[in-house]
Amino acid sequence: MRSLIHSTLLSILACGFALPQSGDKGAGDRTPQIQPSDGSLFGRLFSPYRAPEVSRVNMQNSQRIFDLMRAGQLYLSLDDAIALALENNLDIELERFLPKISDTDLLRAHGGGLLRGLSLLVNEPPPGIGGPNGPLLTNLTAGSTPSPLVNTNFSDIALISQQQNNLSVTGAIPMSNGPAIPQYDPIISGLVNGQHLTTPEDSTILTGSNWLAQNVVDANAGMNVGLSPGTQLSVNFNNSRYSTNATRYTYNPFVNSSIGFTITQPLLQGFGASLNKRYIRIARNSQKVADLVFRQQVIDTVSGVARLYTDLVSLIEDVKVKQEALRLAQRLYEDNRNMVDQGTQAPIEVTRANAAVAASRQALITAEGLVRQQELIVKTAITRGGLENSQLLAAHIIPTDTLAVPDQEAVQPLADLVGEAIRNRPDLAGAGLQVENSEISLKGSLNALKPQLNLVGTALNSGMAGDLNPLAGTPTGSLNPGGYGTALDQLFRRDFPSYGVGLQLTLPLRNRVAQADAVRDELQVRQAQVRRQQLQDQVRLEVADAEESLRQARAAYEAAVEARRLQEQSVNVELQTFAVGLSTNLTVIQYQNYLAQARSTEAASKGAYIKAKLALQRATGTTLDQHHVAIDEAYRGQVKRPPSALPGAAR
Numbered sequence: 001m002r003s004l005i006h007s008t009l010l011s012i013l014a015c016g017f018a019l020p021q022s023g024d025k026g027a028g029d030r031t032p033q034i035q036p037s038d039g040s041l042f043g044r045l046f047s048p049y050r051a052p053e054v055s056r057v058n059m060q061n062s063q064r065i066f067d068l069m070r071a072g073q074l075y076l077s078l079d080d081a082i083a084l085a086l087e088n089n090l091d092i093e094l095e096r097f098l099p100k101i102s103d104t105d106l107l108r109a110h111g112g113g114l115l116r117g118l119s120l121l122v123n124e125p126p127p128g129i130g131g132p133n134g135p136l137l138t139n140l141t142a143g144s145t146p147s148p149l150v151n152t153n154f155s156d157i158a159l160i161s162q163q164q165n166n167l168s169v170t171g172a173i174p175m176s177n178g179p180a181i182p183q184y185d186p187i188i189s190g191l192v193n194g195q196h197l198t199t200p201e202d203s204t205i206l207t208g209s210n211w212l213a214q215n216v217v218d219a220n221a222g223m224n225v226g227l228s229p230g231t232q233l234s235v236n237f238n239n240s241r242y243s244t245n246a247t248r249y250t251y252n253p254f255v256n257s258s259i260g261f262t263i264t265q266p267l268l269q270g271f272g273a274s275l276n277k278r279y280i281r282i283a284r285n286s287q288k289v290a291d292l293v294f295r296q297q298v299i300d301t302v303s304g305v306a307r308l309y310t311d312l313v314s315l316i317e318d319v320k321v322k323q324e325a326l327r328l329a330q331r332l333y334e335d336n337r338n339m340v341d342q343g344t345q346a347p348i349e350v351t352r353a354n355a356a357v358a359a360s361r362q363a364l365i366t367a368e369g370l371v372r373q374q375e376l377i378v379k380t381a382i383t384r385g386g387l388e389n390s391q392l393l394a395a396h397i398i399p400t401d402t403l404a405v406p407d408q409e410a411v412q413p414l415a416d417l418v419g420e421a422i423r424n425r426p427d428l429a430g431a432g433l434q435v436e437n438s439e440i441s442l443k444g445s446l447n448a449l450k451p452q453l454n455l456v457g458t459a460l461n462s463g464m465a466g467d468l469n470p471l472a473g474t475p476t477g478s479l480n481p482g483g484y485g486t487a488l489d490q491l492f493r494r495d496f497p498s499y500g501v502g503l504q505l506t507l508p509l510r511n512r513v514a515q516a517d518a519v520r521d522e523l524q525v526r527q528a529q530v531r532r533q534q535l536q537d538q539v540r541l542e543v544a545d546a547e548e549s550l551r552q553a554r555a556a557y558e559a560a561v562e563a564r565r566l567q568e569q570s571v572n573v574e575l576q577t578f579a580v581g582l583s584t585n586l587t588v589i590q591y592q593n594y595l596a597q598a599r600s601t602e603a604a605s606k607g608a609y610i611k612a613k614l615a616l617q618r619a620t621g622t623t624l625d626q627h628h629v630a631i632d633e634a635y636r637g638q639v640k641r642p643p644s645a646l647p648g649a650a651r
Contacts, residue, residue, distance in 0.1 A: 062638075064083060102286045103287065118289065125163075125377075182230060194215075207248075208245075215243045232263070234264075249469050258463070286433075293426070305381055308381060313399045449515065574588050
């Protein structure tokens with residue numbers, strides 16, 4: 001009996017390991033090896049039942065950020081800010097899982113499973129203080145009375161919240177599954193069962209007594225596997241040993257063995273390797289989509305960090321402007337006080353000058369607060385633990401890069417910029433792959449309209465042997481005395497073959513479900529095509545808008561520089577006329593306010609130009625090239641270039 005069980009299991013296992021796989025893996029597959037095996041028989045046998053180990057997320061900041069700190073200050077260049085974002089930013093870390101998740105979908109498809117899909121959401125860093133609604137400037141009114149505008153946006157969630165974009169063009173409603181996919185992974189089943197049965201008998205002819213005793217041991221095994229043309233192969237190897245107290249059996253005990261093959265081949269619905277590999281093709285495309293989504297996430301993060309860094313530099317320049325305005329107001333106050341002491345000015349002029357000092361001080365306090373708030377946003381974007389680390393929380397950021405506007409602007413035709421965007425934009429390439437996936441899925445929906453017509457073939461070989469029963473008398477005809485080996489000999493010599501072939505038809509008379517699915521899926525494909533065209537139009541609009549914004553930003557900066565220069569001249573003239581008594585204190589204060597505003601506007605205009613350039617780079621998909629970002633470094637979260645040298649440090 002033990003040999004019977006062993007031979008049954010080993011025969012089926014050998015067939016399972018010898019079967020070819022689905023044959024659908026291409027050279028470009030990035031299928032994860034989540035079934036490790038040491039190469040031994042037991043390693044191959046048990047590897048499918050081991051859960052693969054998924055590494056834990058590292059929530060520690062990279063060493064780079066600590067290398068850039070000195071005396072509680074974080075000295076940060078734009079390149080270092082981008083490198084820190086690539087190493088620590090959690091939006092990028094979140095998207096690093098997406099390509100790995102897409103690998104598991106491809107693995108499911110190779111096994112014959114349905115796809116679980118991907119999330120195509122990407123996050124952008126928050127707008128920050130320099131965003132569209134951010135108080136980048138602290139305005140001083142042009143009226144006769146100084147009136148600082150106090151910032152009220154410190155708790156504005158819109159300035160510190162991430163922006164989320166959905167790159168899906170196929171919508172949230174999935175397509176129908178279509179015809180069932182063959183189960184490519186072989187399934188082996190086995191049964192070992194022993195029974196003792198005792199039943200009363202109303203006749204003694206069969207048993208020679210009024211009861212029948214039977215001992216039955218079954219050792220059966222089977223295997224099912226699907227092939228890409230839609231073929232389903234079933235193999236069953238059945239064995240039983242039977243003994244009884246009956247006197248009329250020729251053999252007692254005896255063994256029965258049979259091995260049968262059943263092949264089912266769809267001829268209409270579910271037929272064809274191309275149809276049944278559709279999920280594999282979709283999963284391969286989804287791998288590319290996942291890579292493109294990760295690339296888009298890196299682009300958005302790099303562009304966002306560069307924008308936040310630019311605003312931080314602009315805000316710090318604005319603080320310097322407010323400090324200079326305060327210095328001028330204090331000097332005017334001192335001059336007025338001396339004149340009052342000398343009797344050449346009325347005391348009210350000291351009061352007015354002192355009010356201007358208070359207004360300038362309030363403007364400086366507000367500007368410094370905006371810098372601190374922007375620092376918090378930047379540190380959150382370039383660190384892994386946010387503001388959890390007390391050392392990082394207390395550190396002030398010292399930008400080591402300045403904002404510069406080139407003397408000459410490289411002019412590139414709009415058509416060339418649009419063509420560059422069409423070639424480079426990851427979201428547009430991903431949209432094309434999504435539309436292709438929906439078209440592949442539609443072929444399955446259309447195939448489900450066909451009737452089910454299956455060609456079924458069976459082949460069965462049997463064998464039987466046992467001990468001759470002396471109580472049954474002398475049998476006539478051919479005899480097969482022996483044991484399990486004799487039965488197997490009969491089996492593999494095909495002494496008792498059976499065959500069968502037939503057609504099985506399933507014909508729905510209305511077929512409304514399949515019709516509805518097919519029409520709906522085709523409509524969803526058309527929607528996806530429209531959304532892709534919308535995205536392409538949006539890309540063209542973004543490029544044109546960014547190109548025009550860059551032109552306007554440069555013109556605005558040049559105008560701001562000229563306005564600041566003229567205001568400086570106006571203040572100098574007004575101070576000279578005030579010194580000889582031809583101007584009033586109030587007029588001088590107004591002109592000094594105008595100059596402070598002009599300097600702040602210049603700083604903001606310079607930052608607006610840099611951000612317009614960043615927007616054009618993002619619109620054309622050239623952000624990573626412009627900032628020398630390697631996508632493989634972003635995926636690993638390790639940037640090779642060393643941190644920038646700290647001021648006064650030798651490296």
